[in-house]
Amino acid sequence: xxxxxxxxxxxxxxxxxxxxxxxxxxxxxxxxxxxxxxxxxxxxxxxxxxxxxxxxxxxxxxxxxxxxxxxxxxxxxxxxxxxxxxxxxxxxxxxxxxxxxxxxxxxxxxxxxxxxxxxxxxxxxxxxxxxxxxxxxxxxxxxxxxxxxxxxxxxxxxxxxxxxxxxxxxxxxxxxxxxxxxxxxxxxxxxxxxxxxxxxxxxxxxxxxxxxxxxxxxxxxxxxxxxxxxxxxxxxxxxxxxxxxxxxxxxxxxxxxxxxxxxxxxxxxxxxxxxxxxxxxxxxxxxxxxxxxxxxxxxxxxxxxxxxxxxxxxxxxxxxxxxxxxxxxxxxxxxxxxxxxxxxxxxxxxxxxxxxxxxxxxxxxxxx
Numbered sequence: 001x002x003x004x005x006x007x008x009x010x011x012x013x014x015x016x017x018x019x020x021x022x023x024x025x026x027x028x029x030x031x032x033x034x035x036x037x038x039x040x041x042x043x044x045x046x047x048x049x050x051x052x053x054x055x056x057x058x059x060x061x062x063x064x065x066x067x068x069x070x071x072x073x074x075x076x077x078x079x080x081x082x083x084x085x086x087x088x089x090x091x092x093x094x095x096x097x098x099x100x101x102x103x104x105x106x107x108x109x110x111x112x113x114x115x116x117x118x119x120x121x122x123x124x125x126x127x128x129x130x131x132x133x134x135x136x137x138x139x140x141x142x143x144x145x146x147x148x149x150x151x152x153x154x155x156x157x158x159x160x161x162x163x164x165x166x167x168x169x170x171x172x173x174x175x176x177x178x179x180x181x182x183x184x185x186x187x188x189x190x191x192x193x194x195x196x197x198x199x200x201x202x203x204x205x206x207x208x209x210x211x212x213x214x215x216x217x218x219x220x221x222x223x224x225x226x227x228x229x230x231x232x233x234x235x236x237x238x239x240x241x242x243x244x245x246x247x248x249x250x251x252x253x254x255x256x257x258x259x260x261x262x263x264x265x266x267x268x269x270x271x272x273x274x275x276x277x278x279x280x281x282x283x284x285x286x287x288x289x290x291x292x293x294x295x296x297x298x299x300x301x302x303x304x305x306x307x308x309x310x311x312x313x314x315x316x317x318x319x320x321x322x323x324x325x326x327x328x329x330x331x332x333x334x335x336x337x338x339x340x341x342x343x344x345x346x347x348x349x350x351x352x353x354x355x356x357x358x359x360x361x362x363x364x365x366x367x368x
Contacts, residue, residue, distance in 0.1 A: 058092030062168025063123070070107060072138060075162035079146070082107065082134035083163060084126040086114045095197070096123035097174040097341055098160065100181030102324060103265050104258075106133025106250050113330045120338035125173075127163050129156050129184065131261040133250055140254045147261050151268040157188040161195060172197040174341050178326050178333075179295065180205050183269055186277045189284070199284040199310075200340055202333060203295035203323050206303060207273045237263045275303040283347050284310040285340050287333065290364055291320040297364075301357050307350050311340075312357050314364075 056064050063085065070084040084107060088094045097117070101110060110126050117124045128135045130146040139146045164173070175196050177185030182204025189199045240262045251258045278284055284307045288297045297314070304312050315325060315332065322328030339345050 056092050058090075059171040060094065060096060060123070060169060061092040063087065063096065063125075064091035066167075072134075073163055073166040075159065075166055077159075077162060079130060079159065079162075080135070080138045081130070081159060081163050082128040082138065083167070084110065084114065084124075085167070086118045086124050088118055088121045088123045091123055094121070094123050095171075095173055095341065096125050096169065097176055097200075097337060098164070098185075099124055099126040100129070100160070100175065100177040100184050101126070101132075101326070102178050103132075103180035103262055104244055104248075105129070105181070106248055108249070109327065113326050113334065116330050116334035117338065120334055122334075122338045122341055125164075125167070125169070127160060129159055129265075131265045133248070136257065136261050137250050137254065140251075140257055144254075144257065147257070147264045149264070150270075151264050153184055153187040153269060153272050154191065156184045156268070157191045160184065160188045161192050164195065170195075174198040174200065174337075176200040176202065176337050177204060178202045179323065180265060180269070182295075183272055183274065183277075186274060186281070186284070187272070189281060190277050197283065198340055199281065200287070200337055201274075201284065201300075202287045202325055203289050203292055204274060204286075204300065205269060205272070206275075206295060206299040208270050233263065233267065236266060240266065274300075275306050278303055279306040281307045282309045285345060285347075286310070286312045287315060287325070287336055288313070289315045289319055289322055289325055290317060292323050293321070294323040298361060301361055304350060304357060305354055309347050309349055311345050311347060312353060313345075314360060 058064065064087065066085070068086050070082070072080040072082055075081055087096075099110065099113075099117075105128050107126075107128065114124055114126065129151075130136070130139065131151045136146065160175075164170070172195055175185045175188060175198070177183065177200070179202075182201040185199055185201060186204065189196045237259060241259050244259065244262060247255070247258050251261075286300055286304055288295065288300045290297060301312065304310070313336065315322070315329065319325060319329050319332065326333050336345070
């Protein structure tokens with residue numbers, strides 16, 4: 001188990017997690033859903049239809065009536081977004097958790113983790129955003145419009161809401177994001193605070209490392225170097241190609257599209273800084289990895305200090321360096337997420353935890 005900084009409530013989760021009243025906070029108006037969110041002929045039929053669907057009641061009844069499935073939903077903006085829904089018991093009242101995976105997200109990466117989550121009696125909705133996996137493949141069939149420009153966090157957050165609307169989910173839900181998905185999870189909460197009750201960040205993207213380079217201004221803001229921006233992007237794409245040196249099966253018919261998608265997703269976050277996004281945020285929970293070069297624990301701790309309430313957890317030393325913790329230790333992440341959703345991880349005032357967080361990091365040698 002991870003080491004908590006703060007306290008873990010010694011309570012048993014109720015079988016049914018009653019929904020909380022949405023917090024009255026100022027937020028952008030959520031996009032309206034189309035009458036039928038499912039793209040014709042795309043979504044798989046419900047795996048287990050309710051015996052008497054008309055009698056299913058609860059804030060998530062629309063989800064419960066459809067049952068388990070994976071397929072495309074049509075959003076209000078007209079995009080076909082691939083989702084996977086796996087339901088727990090009492091799905092009509094069991095508050096679901098949205099999963100936003102890392103930058104290379106696709107369905108075949110998540111099936112094992114989804115099983116771990118539902119084994120904890122927690123419903124999960126995996127959303128594959130524009131530029132990712134099956135959603136990118138469908139878009140490429142129609143001309144590849146989504147990767148003609150960089151995919152910025154605001155539009156990705158809007159997509160999350162449009163997907164939930166298309167699924168008939170309007171009550172607050174939890175959202176868990178890994179790496180790139182962590183940035184979008186935090187952004188979604190910032191834009192639509194009344195749609196989420198808990199935010200869980202696993203080794204989240206913190207900020208652009210490229211912008212920290214002494215050569216960044218020379219390449220991107222030097223009027224005497226008109227080729228600087230294209231050189232910067234070329235270097236970024238080369239790094240992505242070396243890091244993800246494969247072509248996933250779902251995109252095999254579109255050579256080069258996978259890495260172009262990675263570039264558009266990554267460059268869309270160039271101006272993103274986690275510390276700015278989570279400032280003043282409530283009920284935001286961190287799970288960070290010791291020795292993680294892609295999501296520095298110290299930078300995460302700095303961002304955590306700006307939040308209002310939440311928790312901060314370090315993965316055990318046996319997981320050191322495992323940035324992709326969902327694949328590296330899925331059981332740990334599933335247990336932690338289910339505990340956060342059920343309230344077994346105590347949400348505390350961040351100001352009371354800062355010294356403990358600093359002490360923990362110092363004890364580990366200020367890991368970078």
